[in-house]
Amino acid sequence: MKGCVYPVWNTIFPYLLSGISVGGQYALIAIGYTMVYGILRLINFAHGDVFMVAGILMVYISASGLPLFLSIPLVLLVTSLIGYLIERIAYKPLRQAPRMSVMISAIGVSYTLQNLVLYITGGLNQLYPTIPWISSSITIGSATTKIVTVITPFLTIALVVGLVLLINNTKIGMAMRAVSKDFETSQLMGININRVISVTFVIGSFLAGVGSLLYFSNYTTVIQTSGAMPGLKAFVAAVFGGIGSIPGAVIGAFIIGIAENIIKGLDIILFKAGLIAKPLGLATFSDAFTFALLIIILVVKPTGLFGEKTTDKV
16 A cells, blocks of 8 residues: 555655646736736736746846846846836726726727737747756656756745735835725825825736746747737636635635646546556646636635625715
């Protein structure tokens, strides 16, 4: 029995390691969704495309001959600026408009970014640059993977801790918490709403840029639709954890990343354990699982794992 369990663990471990890494990348995107929703009650459907644009920026900026130690900060800076401009141009003028109008604007921004990248790249896959050290291979137990896979969860947790400290211990963080609790009252108390919202978009876009750097170091091609599926899965993670809750979004992202990768390897795991005689093609359902989970959580606990119940004031 012991000899049987050990090979099965050796089979599971690489998928578990990959799942933790992907979960960290989803978490960095999910934080952007959950922060914007927490303050504006808006789902920023363009957020996944900001993540994709960060990848395209890295391809073109590094190809210009600029050293990577300058390319990476520049990509993060420009990505943050894009998030700021999206809020100012597409969302701020609609702040008093019905939510449906803002949602349509968000979808419009998403398709605008995709079509702009399509025009620039001609629809061809762009090869992401190799980043020294983090793109190198490493062997841990039965898994051979890139170093980026190992450092992703640690970097994600460090960034989340830094964000939580910023929110809990700074003036702008206090303003963000106040606005998320009561938008109108915060305005009456003299809080600069525009500044708070802009900072929220900048932080969310910066984290998406970091997530892009980690993600495309593993999946090395970028195309105009590269942000669609990671963006959707990060959104599901935010809803699963309780949209508006940063810890919830992070935990939800790690759960989805791990479960998704375990499902991808489920045929091999079951075969090695002697539970099936031939592959069943279960990897096909790895993406479907994420959205099935969304349906289940909305039915069982609509507020998510850490979401708070809200009551409408009358």
